[in-house]
Amino acid sequence: MGEKKRIKIEDKNLRVILDRLTGLRLLLDDIAQRKAELARDFWERAAELYGLDLKNKVYRVWFHTYEIEEV
Numbered sequence: 001m002g003e004k005k006r007i008k009i010e011d012k013n014l015r016v017i018l019d020r021l022t023g024l025r026l027l028l029d030d031i032a033q034r035k036a037e038l039a040r041d042f043w044e045r046a047a048e049l050y051g052l053d054l055k056n057k058v059y060r061v062w063f064h065t066y067e068i069e070e071v
Helices: 012-050
Strands: 059-062 067-070
Touching: 012 059
Parallel strands: none
Antiparallel strands: 059 067
16 A cells, blocks of 8 residues: 655645644634534423423524514
8 A cells, every 4th residue: 555645844834724724613613512512402492491391302593583482
């Protein structure tokens, strides 16, 4: 089996683009994590306040009317 070819990135502009891309990826990961946490917090609180059965039923939330609907 041959060795995998590895290329060292020397071009400064390409390095800058890669650094920005990596930074954006980290930001998107953070946003996705926070969104998941907020969604979990929302549904836990809604279940507590309104007696939702999250384990056996499916619900949808209407953001523009602030309503929760059983699907």
